[in-house]
Amino acid sequence: MSSIVCREVTAPVVGMPEGDAALTRLDPFSRVTLRFALTLHDEDDLEALRYARRVMIREERTRGLEWEEPSMEQPVVTAAEIRWVVPVSQIGWCREKIAELVSLANRAREELERPAP
Secondary structure, eight states, X not given: OOSOEEEEOOOOOTTSXXXXXXXXXXXXTOEEEEEEEEEOSSHHHHHHHHHHHHHHHHHHHHHOOOTTOOOTTSSEEOSSEEEXXXXXXXXXXXXXXXXXXXXXXHXXXXXXXXXXX
């Protein structure tokens, strides 16, 4: 079972229709704040999340970033939530990266819990 749970709680953009595609059509250069609520069971969960983020940042620095690709250095991560201000054109990509972050953090947490041979 995953000990770190993340769910998106991004507020709808006032005055704009629902859906990422609609946002991009209206103003492709605007930015939106993605918010993700975190459920962590203990301090080790938070440390696993930080570790996973550092791994992803090292990977970004090794391969380089694509044009307009937001960096994993940008989100604000606390024990309660992740906030990330991103261009509307990158919303889908950022959601995928957050899912990857949580998956990597849960795998790291599982490794910490395994007994040493």
